[in-house]
Amino acid sequence: MESPGVALMLWALACLSGPSTGFPNGKVTEHFPKHTVEVNVTEFKPGDRVKVSLSGPVFEGFFLQARNAENLEGPAIGSFALADRKRSQVLTCGRVKNSAVSHTSKSKKSHLDAYWIAPRDAPKRIQFLVTVVEKFRVFWVKIPGPTISQPNIPTLATPVVTEVTVGTSLPVSHLTQPFSASDCGSNKFCVRNPSDCDPGARDCFFLSFKRDHVDLIVVEMSGPSDGYIAFALSHDQWMGGGDDAYLCISDSHHVDIKTASLTGRAYPEFDSEPALDEMSWRLADGLIQCSFRRRIHFPALQGRFNLDANYYIFMADGEVRGMIHKHYRQPLITDGKFNVTGPAKDIGGSRSPLLIKIHGALMFVAWMTTVSIGVIVARFFKPVWPNSLLFGEEIWFQVHRALMVMTVLLTGASFILPFLYRGGWSDQAGFHPYLGCTVMALAIFQPIMAGFRPPPQAPRREIFNWLHWSTGTTARILAVVVIFLGMDLPALNLPDPWDTYTMMGFVAWHVGTDVLLEIHGYCLIHKEEADILAHERDSFTLSKYLFALSLSAVPPPCSFHNCCESPRYIFEWRNVT
Numbered sequence: 001m002e003s004p005g006v007a008l009m010l011w012a013l014a015c016l017s018g019p020s021t022g023f024p025n026g027k028v029t030e031h032f033p034k035h036t037v038e039v040n041v042t043e044f045k046p047g048d049r050v051k052v053s054l055s056g057p058v059f060e061g062f063f064l065q066a067r068n069a070e071n072l073e074g075p076a077i078g079s080f081a082l083a084d085r086k087r088s089q090v091l092t093c094g095r096v097k098n099s100a101v102s103h104t105s106k107s108k109k110s111h112l113d114a115y116w117i118a119p120r121d122a123p124k125r126i127q128f129l130v131t132v133v134e135k136f137r138v139f140w141v142k143i144p145g146p147t148i149s150q151p152n153i154p155t156l157a158t159p160v161v162t163e164v165t166v167g168t169s170l171p172v173s174h175l176t177q178p179f180s181a182s183d184c185g186s187n188k189f190c191v192r193n194p195s196d197c198d199p200g201a202r203d204c205f206f207l208s209f210k211r212d213h214v215d216l217i218v219v220e221m222s223g224p225s226d227g228y229i230a231f232a233l234s235h236d237q238w239m240g241g242g243d244d245a246y247l248c249i250s251d252s253h254h255v256d257i258k259t260a261s262l263t264g265r266a267y268p269e270f271d272s273e274p275a276l277d278e279m280s281w282r283l284a285d286g287l288i289q290c291s292f293r294r295r296i297h298f299p300a301l302q303g304r305f306n307l308d309a310n311y312y313i314f315m316a317d318g319e320v321r322g323m324i325h326k327h328y329r330q331p332l333i334t335d336g337k338f339n340v341t342g343p344a345k346d347i348g349g350s351r352s353p354l355l356i357k358i359h360g361a362l363m364f365v366a367w368m369t370t371v372s373i374g375v376i377v378a379r380f381f382k383p384v385w386p387n388s389l390l391f392g393e394e395i396w397f398q399v400h401r402a403l404m405v406m407t408v409l410l411t412g413a414s415f416i417l418p419f420l421y422r423g424g425w426s427d428q429a430g431f432h433p434y435l436g437c438t439v440m441a442l443a444i445f446q447p448i449m450a451g452f453r454p455p456p457q458a459p460r461r462e463i464f465n466w467l468h469w470s471t472g473t474t475a476r477i478l479a480v481v482v483i484f485l486g487m488d489l490p491a492l493n494l495p496d497p498w499d500t501y502t503m504m505g506f507v508a509w510h511v512g513t514d515v516l517l518e519i520h521g522y523c524l525i526h527k528e529e530a531d532i533l534a535h536e537r538d539s540f541t542l543s544k545y546l547f548a549l550s551l552s553a554v555p556p557p558c559s560f561h562n563c564c565e566s567p568r569y570i571f572e573w574r575n576v577t
């Protein structure tokens, strides 16, 4: 029997906390619970025995108690006597003996009776609360049951409160089955991610809006999470700035449906009373489902938006640890503004904002393409057109400068995009932004330094060559690291691990090209050497040869501006010797 564990948990849950708050004017809809609690009286006197019946679809466990209707957070009231000793047992909640009834085993049942005995000091009105375990992991916690009162107490203005079935005065209830996506696009406005999301399936997010009456919209949302799922309506693509948010928060086998105005990037501030109706929910197999109804129009000051306008729609999920935590990952955003009360649509969304995509793409182009070609041109192509000039400068230099300026411009332009998107510094992006800023700084420093370079023959030119080479190389290496870090950021939602493999391929290709060109340069020298040896029979020792080679193969001090082409080096060396 599993009940010790579950019963204990239910006991803790049910004994220690009050019911969920909600609205007393909900109406019964198809979502409402099939489990009902009925009593055979509407009034009681101290000492009375009241028959309480729980019935509904087959369930395995339950936990029934009575509480002061005026103070549902308070202790359990009265005691119970059993009607079915085989399938039920009395428990002690707080200090009151026998103040609750629960199951004895998880055998399937659909009906159970018990007697509640009104205590001497009973409050004026009491309400029955029941928690039902339909099956493992499907709970309905503290379904509010009927309220009964002592005779001389005036009942509330609305006679409804004395109704004995759950449906009529039900504030929050449960759903019995997953939502349906079948009328998405025809009858419902749906946002699905992925776009073929079947709301019953795991690992997909579903949000729908359906007009109920002239001024009412039924909202359904589901998604996998053990924390919360939420959506928000926004005038822009940035969360915050007063966005209208709706959160379904799973709180130990219970879902709270809340509204909030997202003012900043901090935690949401919940509205004390969500202006929602017919709130219902279900927790099953790691999926949170919730549904509610709200009016299309709201007075502006309440923080809710009117639904008949165009909004970006965000969907987020995250964890709850006492407080709402930031989303696990980038929220989903629709790729445009939509009118959820307008023509029914079935749309998807993206977890990767366009600005961030452009940021990644431009940075990639800059640091994997333009900068690499620029370096190769400077290092290996100088001897190709030694004498041809373009606008008064050597061609290789013009090409190198143009490519490097382009790299810096691309970097600068795409550098601001994440800041634009985030509206500030993003503290969720690890080292990427820090290293990224370093790369940006080096990329700005490099052309400035080049602008102040000493003339080719000046002695300080060597220092410039060193600095230019090392700054450039550091920036390139850092940029590759930054790219690897950036690719895995949630804002891009790239397919792991293939993005990393692809990038590794690119890096290997670049390094390979460089090595090949280097070997090619080596061979050129070698050939030149052979010619020299043949013509002059010079006593060309291996060590001198290696020295010459190392000068051309290792960039500094032979940095890529004036000395890297092999032939000239050999001639210079010959002249010296």
Ligand code: HEM
Pocket (backbone or CB within 6 Å): 356, 359, 360, 361, 363, 364, 367, 411, 415, 418, 419, 422, 424, 425, 426, 427, 428, 429, 432, 433, 434, 435, 436, 437, 439, 440, 478, 479, 480, 482, 483, 486, 487, 489, 490, 491, 492
């Ligand atoms: C080497 C060039 C790059 C530099 C200098 C750079 C720089 C930056 C900086 C400074 C930020 C922080 C902005 C902020 O905190 O709001 C940032 C954010 C970001 N970068 Fe890069 N980046 C580079 C390359 C890339 C690449 C190639 C990718 C993707 C493949 C990428 C993906 C991202 C993402 C996703 C963010 C947003 C992080 C977030 O706020 O969630 N970056 N980048």
Ligand SMILES: *[C@@H]1O[C@H](CO)[C@@H](O)[C@H](O)[C@H]1NC(C)=O
Pocket (backbone or CB within 6 Å): 040, 041, 049, 050, 051, 115
């Ligand atoms: C309700 O049920 C209890 C227990 O069976 C019984 O004692 C009581 O008389 C019943 N009350 C009414 C009004 O039927």
Ligand SMILES: *[C@@H]1O[C@H](CO)[C@@H](O)[C@H](O)[C@H]1NC(C)=O
Pocket (backbone or CB within 6 Å): 308, 309, 310, 339, 341, 342, 343
């Ligand atoms: C949204 O749709 C509703 C219903 O069709 C319409 O009354 C309203 O004017 C639309 N709003 C906008 C901003 O288009």
